């Protein structure tokens with residue numbers, strides 16, 4: 001987090017295009033996208049819903065292969081999913097058959113990152129404490145609120161010490177209060193152990209508050225509309241929301257995003273003609 | 274206390290209705306033995322052949338269902354996991370499931386005689402086809418999100434199978450077991466009606482030839498209660514095994 005932006009490319013989109021084969025023929029979703037994420041950077045990707053954000057994240061995560069171009073991790077093309085990239089999915093994916101603690105321990109019991117039991121206990125305890133889950137160690141996920149499930153998903157992703165954190169609209173389903181608390185918690189945890197972060201969001205406020213660079217995407221097939229540097233340093237506090245510079249940047253980004261939503265709406269009406 | 278009361282009410286109602294039918298004069302009382310005469314007959318038989326009949330029937334069901342489910346589990350995994358295989362096998366499974374096992378009894382007798390093997394084969398058949406479908410439909414519905422999460426944490430294929438697919442399949446296994454048990458009891462009695470010296474089906478069949486209606490009732494009630502006890506037992510096990518589920522079986 002403290003590292004200056006762009007000193008070394010960790011994630012690089014190199015002329016990436018994605019086309020899905022659908023019943024109605026090929027659907028171009030991502031169109032010739034190139035950008036880089038440097039070490040310790042926090043990049044927010046924003047754009048109208050359905051434009052192809054999740055698809056881009058899925059390429060980095062290793063679940064989707066680009067039709068052309070490549071995504072490079074430290075210079076090497078992505079080859080399938082792996083524990084170096086922690087992924088927070090839109091729908092959390094907390095394992096319902098495991099307790100809170102067992103969820104966090106899951107990754108640590110796998111061949112790929114097995115650690116001795118003592119260390120495992122320590123790691124679990126540490127993230128349960130950090131994420132405010134310590135009192136729920138033996139609870140079933142079905143008894144947790146949305147915010148707690150989200151924190152559990154983050155704790156589980158962190159437990160295997162990923163270098164990258166990929167988050168797909170992680171706070172989208174939370175109420176405003178919980179959402180704001182989760183954002184601060186995320187910043188806090190990142191402050192403690194830096195990661196290179198790619199955050200997908202449709203909230204302009206969230207993008208400006210959390211990231212040091214915002215990539216605004218166009219409507220589908222998605223291209224880069226604009227890349228915006230966020231000039232605020234870390235750590236950040238709630239009061240940042242009230243600053244005039246924050247407001248200006250937010251308005252600028254919002255305007256861009258709204259334009260893309262308008263483009264998308266026009267596409268839709270044209271298609272239904 | 275209240276709970277016990279509410280559990281007893283429906284049963285008591287049935288007994289009362291039963292008496293009412295017997296004494297109403299609407300039917301010939303000789304055709305509907307009273308509950309107490311059936312109870313008396315039960316006591317009498319409990320000291321004679323009944324324990325052996327219950328034991329034989331239960332044992333057959335247990336064997337047939339165990340074997341059927343043992344085979345159904347791996348088959349269901351393959352079908353649930355490999356979408357391509359399912360397309361070919363699904364019609365076949367539905368064909369065999371649609372055949373009432375009872376209709377196969379004559380064939381089974383030709384091929385396996387009238388011994389224990391024949392009965393276990395029929396129950397195996399019934400349990401396998403009813404169980405496998407319940408189970409693989411459950412497995413096919415498992416949300417791919419959990420597999421994805423496991424992969425991002427570093428899980429390999431065998432770890433995903435053991436640590437994600439298997440635990441998510443346990444509830445479906447239990448459902449399959451319950452369905453199979455139900456079908457197996459229904460089939461068992463039919464197979465014992467035709468050819469058996471011992472078992473609740475043969476008890477009923479023998480009683481029928483001598484027009485001993487009270488014994489027929491004893492047999493039927495025993496079957497009902499054994500099936501009920503097994504189902505309650507399974508549900509108790511299920512509550513422990515799948516306590517994590519939102520909805521408890």
Ligand SMILES: Nc1ncnc2c1ncn2[C@@H]1O[C@H](COP(=O)(O)OP(=O)(O)O)[C@@H](O)[C@H]1O
Pocket residue numbers: 020021022027029048049050051052053054055056220
């Ligand atoms: N596997 C797929 N096959 C076909 N179409 C897909 C697939 N995945 C996504 N899409 C389509 O691609 C578009 C972009 O999806 P997505 O990346 O999820 O958008 P976003 O996350 O920006 O809302 C959508 O129109 C979606 O229907």
Ligand SMILES: [Mg+2]
Pocket residue numbers: 050053054055090168
């Ligand atoms: Mg999405």
